[in-house]
Amino acid sequence: MNNTLIKLRSIEKSFDGERVLCGIDLDIHDKEFVTLLGPSGCGKTTTLRIIGGFENADTGDVFFDGERINELPAHQRQVNTVFQRYALFPHLNVYDNVAFGLRVQKLKEDEIQVRVREMLEMTGLRGFEARRPATLSGGQQQRVAIARALINRPRVLLLDEPLGALDLKLRKDMQNELKRIQRETGITFIYVTHDQEEALSMSDTVVVMANGRIQQIGTPTDIYNEPVNAFVADFIGESNIIDGVMPEDNKARFAGHTFDCVDGGFAKNEAVDIVIRPEDVDVVPVEKGMLSGVVSGVTFKGDYYEIIVDVKGFKWMIETSDYVAPDEKIGLYIEPDAIHVMKKSEYSGKFGDYSTFSDEMDHLSDPDAEVSENEEEAILS
Amino acid sequence: MKKKLSFLERAAAVPHMVWVVMFIVAPLLFVAYFAFTDVGGGFTFSNIQLLSSYSHIFLVSICFSLVATFFCLLIGYPLAFFMSRAKPSTQKLLTVLLMLPMWISLLIRTYSLMTLLDNGGLVNSLLGKLGFDPIAMVGTGGAVILGMIYDFLPYMVLPIYTSMQKLDNRYLEAAADLGCTPLQTMLRVVLPLTVPGIISGVTMVFVPSISTFYISQKLGGGNFDLIGDTIERQFKYPSTYHVGAAISLVMMILILISVAVMNRFSDEKGEMIV
Numbered sequence: 001m002n003n004t005l006i007k008l009r010s011i012e013k014s015f016d017g018e019r020v021l022c023g024i025d026l027d028i029h030d031k032e033f034v035t036l037l038g039p040s041g042c043g044k045t046t047t048l049r050i051i052g053g054f055e056n057a058d059t060g061d062v063f064f065d066g067e068r069i070n071e072l073p074a075h076q077r078q079v080n081t082v083f084q085r086y087a088l089f090p091h092l093n094v095y096d097n098v099a100f101g102l103r104v105q106k107l108k109e110d111e112i113q114v115r116v117r118e119m120l121e122m123t124g125l126r127g128f129e130a131r132r133p134a135t136l137s138g139g140q141q142q143r144v145a146i147a148r149a150l151i152n153r154p155r156v157l158l159l160d161e162p163l164g165a166l167d168l169k170l171r172k173d174m175q176n177e178l179k180r181i182q183r184e185t186g187i188t189f190i191y192v193t194h195d196q197e198e199a200l201s202m203s204d205t206v207v208v209m210a211n212g213r214i215q216q217i218g219t220p221t222d223i224y225n226e227p228v229n230a231f232v233a234d235f236i237g238e239s240n241i242i243d244g245v246m247p248e249d250n251k252a253r254f255a256g257h258t259f260d261c262v263d264g265g266f267a268k269n270e271a272v273d274i275v276i277r278p279e280d281v282d283v284v285p286v287e288k289g290m291l292s293g294v295v296s297g298v299t300f301k302g303d304y305y306e307i308i309v310d311v312k313g314f315k316w317m318i319e320t321s322d323y324v325a326p327d328e329k330i331g332l333y334i335e336p337d338a339i340h341v342m343k344k345s346e347y348s349g350k351f352g353d354y355s356t357f358s359d360e361m362d363h364l365s366d367p368d369a370e371v372s373e374n375e376e377e378a379i380l381s
Numbered sequence: 382m383k384k385k386l387s388f389l390e391r392a393a394a395v396p397h398m399v400w401v402v403m404f405i406v407a408p409l410l411f412v413a414y415f416a417f418t419d420v421g422g423g424f425t426f427s428n429i430q431l432l433s434s435y436s437h438i439f440l441v442s443i444c445f446s447l448v449a450t451f452f453c454l455l456i457g458y459p460l461a462f463f464m465s466r467a468k469p470s471t472q473k474l475l476t477v478l479l480m481l482p483m484w485i486s487l488l489i490r491t492y493s494l495m496t497l498l499d500n501g502g503l504v505n506s507l508l509g510k511l512g513f514d515p516i517a518m519v520g521t522g523g524a525v526i527l528g529m530i531y532d533f534l535p536y537m538v539l540p541i542y543t544s545m546q547k548l549d550n551r552y553l554e555a556a557a558d559l560g561c562t563p564l565q566t567m568l569r570v571v572l573p574l575t576v577p578g579i580i581s582g583v584t585m586v587f588v589p590s591i592s593t594f595y596i597s598q599k600l601g602g603g604n605f606d607l608i609g610d611t612i613e614r615q616f617k618y619p620s621t622y623h624v625g626a627a628i629s630l631v632m633m634i635l636i637l638i639s640v641a642v643m644n645r646f647s648d649e650k651g652e653m654i655v
Contacts, residue, residue, distance in 0.1 A: 054554050074557040081558045087551035091573045101559040104569070152559065 005030045005155065005188055006051060011060035013046055020046050022212040024060070028156075028190060033182050035191045035199040038209035039235070044192045045084075045160055047209070051190065052158050053077045065155070079156040080149035085165060086141045088133035094120075094144050095129040101152040115151055122181065123147040139170045146181065156188045163198065175202055196236045200224060208232050210347075229342055233275040234351030240281075240316045241352020244274040244341070252339055255291055255311055259334060263341035273342045275352070278306070278319040280338030289331020295324050308354050315354040412633075415626030428627035435611060435628060439635075442607040445522070445597075446590035449529035450537075453586045454579065456530070457537035461578070462571065464538075465545035476542075479535050487532055488595060494531055495599045498524055520602030528596040529586075536585035544578025545571070580643050588636055608632055 004027045011024040021043045028034050036044035049055040050062060053074030062069050069077065080101070088097050098119055102112045120126050123143040133141055142162060149157055159178075163171045179202050182189045193199055199206050200220040208215045208223060208231075216228045227233035230241050244254030249264030254274045266272060286292045293311035307324055309316045309332065316332070324330055419425045464475045482490055497503045498518040505515040518524050548571065556566040594609030601607075608628065615625025 052558065054557075074554070075560050075562055079558075081555070083551055083555060083558075085551075087549070087555040089552060089555070089570060089574075100556075100569075104560040104565060148559070 003030050004028070005065060007063035008047070009061045009063070011047070011050060011057045011062070013050065013055065013058050020212050024214060026207060026214065026217070028188060031186050031188055033189045033191065033202060033204045034207060035193060035203040035205070036207050036209060037193060037196060037199040039194055042209040043212040044209050048158050048160055048190060048192050052079055052081050078154055079158055080152050080154040081158040081160065082145045082149050082162045084160040086145040088141055088144055088148070090133055093129065094125060094131050094133070097133065097144055098147045098151055100148060119147045119151045138165050139174065142166065142174060150181070150185065150187070154187060156190060159189060159191045161192055161194070178202065200236070208235065226340065227275060227342065229345035229347050230273050230351045231345070231347040233342065238278045238317055239352050240276045240278065240354070242274045242276070242314060244272050246270050246272055246341060252341055255314065257290055259290065259339055260336040261339040261341060262337050266341070271344055273344060273348050275340040275342060276334060276338060278317045280334065281316065281318045282333040283318065283320045283322060283324060284331040284333045286329055286331040289333055291332040292329060293332065295326050295328045295330060298324065298326055317354045412626045412629050415623050416630045418623060420620060420623065428623045431624055432627055432631060438606050438608055438611050441605065442591050445526060445529065445607060446587050449526050449533065449590045450583055450587045452526070452530050453534050453537040454583065457534055457582060458541055458579070461538050461541035461545050464542050465548070479538055483535050490532060491528055491596050491599050494528055495519060498600070519600055520604050522605060524600040525597050525605055528600040529590045529593065532596065533586045533589055536589070537582040540581040540585065541575060541578040544575045548574055580646060584640055584643055587639070591636065592632065
C-alpha cells in the first residue's frame with residue numbers, strides 16, 4: 001500500500017479548446033482500490049484514458065513505477081482496461097476473447113488453455129467458452145471483459161464505469177465480486193464511476209472530481225464525514241448545507257442559533273458552509289429542539305421517512321424512523337459532532353437547499369442518468 | 382384504408398417490374414434461347430460444345446481479373462482504413478476525390494489512360510526528357526490490368542470504407558490495450574471485422590473486370606482476347622450470335638457461382654459479426 005505506482009503531475013487536457021482537465025495531481029499506490037468519482041464531464045474518464053495511453057496529456061507528466069510514460073503507447077503499458085460497454089471482440093467467442101492478450105504475447109497454446117480456464121473459473125464463466133459476446137447477458141459480458149483484462153496479469157486494472165449498463169441487483173453483486181477479485185489478485189484497481197454509493201462501498205481511496213479538478217482525495221469515511229466543500233458534501237450522499245459563521249473555535253452560528261461543534265481553526269467570525277447530514281438530525285418535541293420548523297413533505301422510504309422541514313424559509317432534509325405528519329411543528333436536535341464546518345468555496349450556495357427538492361427532480365437533473373445502449377434499444381423497440 | 386395503401390404500393394412497383402421484364406428477364410431468355418439453337422432455329426448443344434475451344438480465353442480473363450482485383454484490394458484496403466480514421470472533413474474530401482472519376486464515362490477514362498501510356502504519351506515524353514528510352518506500354522498485359530485497377534478501384538474502396546466506418550474505435554483501443562501493435566491490431570481485429578466489406582469490394586471489382594472488353598481492346602492493343610472482347614466480336618455478325626450467347630451464358634453462370642460462393646462466405650462471417 002505504501003509505494004506509489006502511478007503518479008500524475010499537473011495534467012492538463014483540452015478537447016477542441018475546451019479544458020477538461022485543469023491540473024490533475026494524483027498518487028495511486030500499489031494494491032490500492034482507487035475510485036475517480038464525479039458527474040459526467042468532470043474529467044474522470046479522460047484521466048483514466050491518459051493513464052491507459054489512449055489520450056495524451058497536453059501538459060503534465062504521467063509516471064508509472066517511477067518512470068515517465070507520457071509517450072509510451074497503450075500496447076506497451078502494464079495496464080489493462082475494462083471498457084465502458086465492454087468492447088468485446090464480436091468476431092471471437094468467449095474463450096478467444098479471454099485468450100486474446102496471451103495470444104498476442106505468443107504464449108504456448110497449452111499454457112493459454114490453463115490460464116483461460118483459471119480465469120473463466122474465477123469470473124464464473126465456465127461453460128460459456130464457445131458463446132459469442134452478442135449472445136451473452138450484460139452481466140456475463142461484463143465478466144468476459146474483466147477476465148480478458150485480468151488474464152494479462154496487469155499491474156493496474158482500469159475500469160471505466162464497468163457496471164453502468166447493469167441493473168441494480170446485478171450491480172450490487174458485481175460490486176462484491178470486483179472487490180473480491182481485487183483482494184484475491186492484489187492488482188491495483190482504478191475505477192471510474194458517477195455512482196457515489198458504488199464509490200463509497202468499494203474503494204480504499206475516493207477521488208472526487210468536478211469541472212476538471214480534483215476536489216478531494218480521501219477514504220470513503222473521510223469523504224463522507226469531512227467533505228471539503230459544498231460540492232463534495234452534496235455529491236456524496238444527501239446534505240443540508242447552510243450559511244453560517246464561526247464566532248470562535250467549537251462554536252458555529254447558523255439558522256439563528258449558536259451550536260456547539262467540534263471544528264476550529266477558522267478566523268473569528270469567518271463565514272463558512274455548515275454541512276449536516278439528514279440522518280444526523282434528531283426529531284424532538286418543539287420545546288426540546290435547538291431549532292424548530294414545519295414539516296412540508298414526508299416520503300416513506302422503507303426503513304425510514306425522509307421529511308422536508310421548513311426552518312425559517314430554509315428547507316432541511318431529515319431522515320427519521322418516527323412518522324411525523326405534514327404541517328406538524330417539530331423541534332430539531334443536532335449533536336455537536338454532527339455539525340461539519342467547511343470553508344467557503346466556488347460551490348457555496350449552489351447546493352444543499354431542498355426547497356425545490358423532489359425525487360423526480362433529482363432524477364431529471366442527474367447529469368449522469370445516461371441511458372445505456374441496451375436500454376435505448378429497449379425503449380425504441 | 383390499409384388495402385388501398387397496399388394496392389398503391391403494388392402499383393408503385395409496376396413500372397419497375399415492366400422494366401425488369403423487358404430489359405432483364407426477356408434478354409436473358411433470349412440469351413438462353415440463342416445459346417441452345419442453331420442458325421435455323423433448331424435445338425442444339427453444338428454451341429456449348431464449341432466453347433471448349435475458348436477455354437484459354439476464359440482462363441486468361443480470369444487471371445487478369447484476379448490480378449486486378451488483388452491489386453485493387455492491396456491499394457484499396459489501406460486507403461479505406463486511412464479514410465475511415467481521418468477527420469470528417471478529410472473523409473468527405475477523399476470520398477469526393479474517389480468518386481469523381483466515376484462521374485466520367487468509363488470509355489473516356491480508358492481512352493485518356495491510353496493517351497497517357499501511348500508511345501508519344503505523357504509518361505513516355507516525361508521519360509524521354511529524363512533521358513530514358515520510351516517504354517511500349519500500350520499493348521502489354523500490364524496496361525490492361527492497370528486499366529482495370531484504374532477503372533474499378535473506387536468499387537473496392539467504397540464498400541470497405543463503409544464497413545470500416547462502422548468499426549467502433551473501442552475495438553482498436555481494446556486491441557492496443559491487450560498488447561497489439563498497430564499491425565497486430567490490423568490483422569487480428571480490423572481485418573476479420575471488415576470481411577463483409579472486402580467480400581463486396583472483391584465482387585464489385587472482379588465481376589466488371591472479367592466482363593470488360595473496352596479496356597483490353599484499347600490498352601491491350603488487340604493483343605489480348607478476353608471474354609468480353611470475344612462475346613462482342615460474336616455479336617457483330619448474326620451467324621455467330623448463337624456462339625456469343627453460349628459464351629455469355631457460361632460466363633453469367635460462372636459469375637453467379639462465384640458471387641454465390643462469396644456471399645455464402647460473407648453470410649457466415651456476417652453472422653459472426655452480429
